[in-house]
Amino acid sequence: MAPHTEQLTRPAVRLRGLTRSFEGRTVLDGIDLDLPAGQFTALLGHSGSGKSTLLRAIAGLDHGVAGGGRLTAPERVSMVFQDSRLLPWRRVLANVLLGLEGKDAEERGRAALTEVGLGGRERAWPGELSGGEAQRAALARSLVREPELLLADEPFGALDALTRIKMHGLLRELWKRHRPSVLLVTHDVDEAIVLADRVLVLDRGRIGLDLIIDRPHPRSYREPVLGEYRERLLAALGVTEDHA
Numbered sequence: 317m318a319p320h321t322e323q324l325t326r327p328a329v330r331l332r333g334l335t336r337s338f339e340g341r342t343v344l345d346g347i348d349l350d351l352p353a354g355q356f357t358a359l360l361g362h363s364g365s366g367k368s369t370l371l372r373a374i375a376g377l378d379h380g381v382a383g384g385g386r387l388t389a390p391e392r393v394s395m396v397f398q399d400s401r402l403l404p405w406r407r408v409l410a411n412v413l414l415g416l417e418g419k420d421a422e423e424r425g426r427a428a429l430t431e432v433g434l435g436g437r438e439r440a441w442p443g444e445l446s447g448g449e450a451q452r453a454a455l456a457r458s459l460v461r462e463p464e465l466l467l468a469d470e471p472f473g474a475l476d477a478l479t480r481i482k483m484h485g486l487l488r489e490l491w492k493r494h495r496p497s498v499l500l501v502t503h504d505v506d507e508a509i510v511l512a513d514r515v516l517v518l519d520r521g522r523i524g525l526d527l528i529i530d531r532p533h534p535r536s537y538r539e540p541v542l543g544e545y546r547e548r549l550l551a552a553l554g555v556t557e558d559h560a
């Protein structure tokens with residue numbers, strides 16, 4: 317088997333019976349899931365369904381997770397959130413380089429900023445960036461660590477519609493170039509179908525729907541064929557189109 321094929325068939329993330337409860341309330345109820353290396357997956361689910369809890373578990377940030385469950389995840393994991401979480405007292409480049417070592421770190425940081433369209437803004441303060449620019453800087457900070465797995469928790473949730481669409485293009489482009497596995501949490505069914513090759517719905521602590529979106533990219537929200545996927549996802553979320 318060619319190394320490339322082998323890499324694609326070996327799961328980057330493997331969950332078996334992953335369980336998480338808070339004060340006796342079960343949020344993740346024995347989740348089984350494999351995410352193949354290099355796959356772009358979106359995760360949908362109602363507010364409070366446990367999406368962030370699942371991401372934190374995969375990122376290794378939740379020490380209370382388990383209950384007999386097993387979790388395998390890559391070593392190099394990066395996370396991006398709805399807010400950029402840039403340190404306001406450090407310039408943009410310093411934020412990107414935070415905790416990074418090696419003599420070529422600065423060069424890599426500059427290259428990452430250029431990749432996200434922030435070349436020339438290295439010395440800006442986070443407070444001088446727009447919301448979209450700050451999210452770009454957050455993406456650069458993730459990228460520079462060359463993650464095998466990128467976990468994104470509603471990274472575009474706070475952006476206006478136009479900026480969002482631009483960020484979709486950018487994320488997809490970065491993914492194509494670097495090929496990390498991506499797990500993107502979103503509330504937005506259209507965002508999930510336009511960006512991801514696989515969409516999961518988290519429902520009552522389980523993966524209620526696991527849907528492969530086998531359509532070429534770039535995709536448009538308006539492609540009629542995507543409507544079928546949309547309907548299935550909305551049904552899994554318990555939403556009818558009239559109320560969406």
Ligand SMILES: Nc1ncnc2c1ncn2[C@@H]1O[C@H](COP(=O)(O)OP(=O)(O)OP(=O)(O)O)[C@@H](O)[C@H]1O
Pocket residue numbers: 338339343361362363364365366367368369370
């Ligand atoms: N540290 C915690 N202590 C107690 N309960 C928690 C904790 N973290 C999460 N929960 C509970 O677990 C449930 C799932 O929360 P989580 O943040 O994972 O939901 P979510 O799907 O990300 O929601 P949203 O879409 O609103 O971000 C919620 O009911 C929440 O109150």
Ligand SMILES: [Mg+2]
Pocket residue numbers: 367368369469
């Ligand atoms: Mg959340």
